[in-house]
């Protein structure tokens with residue numbers, strides 16, 4: 001029984017953090033807003049340089065063959081630096097879906113090495129997320145059709161962008177015609193593949209929410225320590241302190257829920273889906289409160305376009321219902337905790 | 351990360367389960383009555399005699415030499431079996447770890463084995479009429495007279511002091527000292543001349559705590575834990591343990607969660623009438639799991655060589671609010687019946703009343719938020 005991450009996992013996280021700190025500054029995120037892809041080109045290149053695109057690709061295809069707990073810490077860095085989701089989606093849930101496709105050695109051979117090297121970007125569309133994120137910049141789209149998995153090239157679909165409150169996000173309506181040629185997994189296999197894909201998307205978002213919580217907290221701490229009113233830093237006022245302490249409590253208690261979800265997903269635990277939903281609710285609550293209390297302690301400056309707080313708040317608001325809204329995640333959690341024998345001492349790791 | 355129990359841990363669980371199945375008594379009267387106190391004490395003796403008094407202590411001191419994961423497993427099986435609340439919890443969970451860290455070998459040998467069997471029942475004596483949240487305002491003095499301290503003053507809100515044999519707390523041993531300086535951590539038998547214990551009735555009508563008056567009470571210097579004048583540091587060193595880990599093991603709330611789930615299923619009409627109820631119950635049950643997960647995380651970190659820092663304060667807030675949420679959900683299910691003295695409602699109402707105290711004792715939640723803001727987040731004082 002050990003809830004800690006390995007030294008390797010932490011070192012990798014530290015390396016990614018160090019790179020993002022320099023390369024994924026708020027200015028770079030803002031620069032991305034001006035690009036069609038929502039991402040500054042330098043940042044896109046960085047993801048491959050850091051080896052992130054190779055992480056989930058099996059070793060036989062030139063990747064590292066790692067999995068969910070290895071991603072768990074990294075997703076928080078994506079959130080902390082508000083790195084646009086396209087990069088995460090390709091490298092993690094989409095790469096995992098491709099590697100899990102049954103009888104698809106040829107496609108895997110064609111796609112995974114390219115994905116690993118950062119030459120293939122993938123978008124995914126599913127009823128939980130009917131608007132496909134980054135479809136307009138992706139090379140390949142993996143799309144749900146009656147539980148089947150279909151793979152289509154961007155040139156073969158019609159794309160209509162739909163603006164999001166978060167200027168980094170690129171959501172698209174995609175029209176396309178499923179055919180037997182585009183089908184890469186039938187409904188039998190597809191059901192499970194899609195469930196794991198959706199759970200990985202949700203887990204990645206939960207990790208981002210944790211990172212975003214910490215980022216907003218850090219911005220608020222810096223600001224309230226430096227801004228003075230009544231002759232004192234506003235961070236010395238108890239009302240301000242308690243707003244931020246409440247965020248810290250929610251964040252602290254969302255982390256172990258998130259970690260357990262990642263572990264369960266990696267090991268195919270039968271409750272993995274419910275655990276992921278629990279993580280989404282806990283991390284989402286923390287992030288939502290961070291945004292709410294974060295702007296409150298900033299005062300009017302927090303209400304401006306110029307203040308970087310908006311980058312992180314808007315990501316929090318946008319992610320709240322992405323890949324499963326509260327109704328979806330609450331239902332999965334309720335079905336789990338209200339089942340016979342699910343509550344009680346000693347059930348946690350049963 | 352490895353979220354599986356080892357075969358040895360599973361075997362340990364089976365061993366605890368088997369022992370509990372054979373030995374756990376039926377429901378005992380409330381431990382804040384004489385009858386209940388005696389019954390709980392007899393249970394504690396039985397636990398102690400079988401080596402289950404405090405499993406994390408070394409065998410030579412009345413324990414079993416278990417690690418903290420095994421302690422969590424023990425707690426889970428203990429509460430799963432419906433075993434009684436721990437009468438001597440302030441001794442075993444709060445003073446015990448402090449003695450382990452600061453006690454001399456002689457003090458450990460003298461106090462711990464007796465504590466494990468509840469031969470000595472312990473109460474905490476920090477609070478005074480003028481020193482609640484502001485504990486550094488303690489005024490009860492203990493002046494030195496040769497090999498003795500002589501105590502004068504008053505402590506209050508001392509839980510179960512009416513039944514206790516001993517108290518532990520902070521006393522001002524340096525005359526004229528201010529705030530957290532000049533305090534010493536003393537262990538005081540309650541049968542000494544000059545001590546008056548006056549019970550105070552709590553919300554449920556029972557005398558669950560007491561005030562204690564000291565009039566020239568002579569305590570041997572050997573009863574001091576840690577150095578003279580260093581009592582504050584001794585008390586603070588283990589405060590994190592209280593808030594963050596030992597005092598409220600998750601199993602206790604999981605037992606409440608199990609009862610809440612059963613109550614919810616037994617009242618389908620309530621959920622039909624209030625569609626928000628399902629969400630509320632599910633949220634409280636999920637939060638209970640979050641607390642359990644968090645505790646395993648804390649224990650993992652401790653076992654990897656970490657220490658409990660100011661984040662223990664987040665734990666204190668979480669468990670006290672969790673206890674409220676569980677009981678509030680239950681009262682909402684019971685509806686009109688909640689106020690009534692029926693067997694089902696009474697137990698929930700009692701628990702609900704006790705849950706009101708959680709955000710107050712062990713350092714109020716406002717004080718915890720101050721600690722989080724200043725020591726964990728680094729906001730200016």
Ligand SMILES: Cc1cc2nc3c(=O)[nH]c(=O)nc-3n(C[C@H](O)[C@H](O)[C@H](O)COP(=O)(O)OP(=O)(O)OC[C@H]3O[C@@H](n4cnc5c(N)ncnc54)[C@H](O)[C@@H]3O)c2cc1C
Pocket residue numbers: 238473474475476477478481482483484506507508509510559707710711712713714715716717720
């Ligand atoms: C059931 C129960 C059992 C107890 N058992 C024991 C025991 O065994 N031994 C013992 O020594 N004590 C015990 N206590 C006492 C407990 O430790 C105190 O109640 C607690 O420290 C608060 O002190 P107070 O009651 O004097 O409240 P106060 O300190 O007067 O606080 C009243 C309110 O003011 C708020 N407040 C105070 N200062 C601040 C501040 N700086 N910032 C923001 N808000 C503030 C508090 O948070 C609280 O909401 C027990 C209390 C209860 C309820």
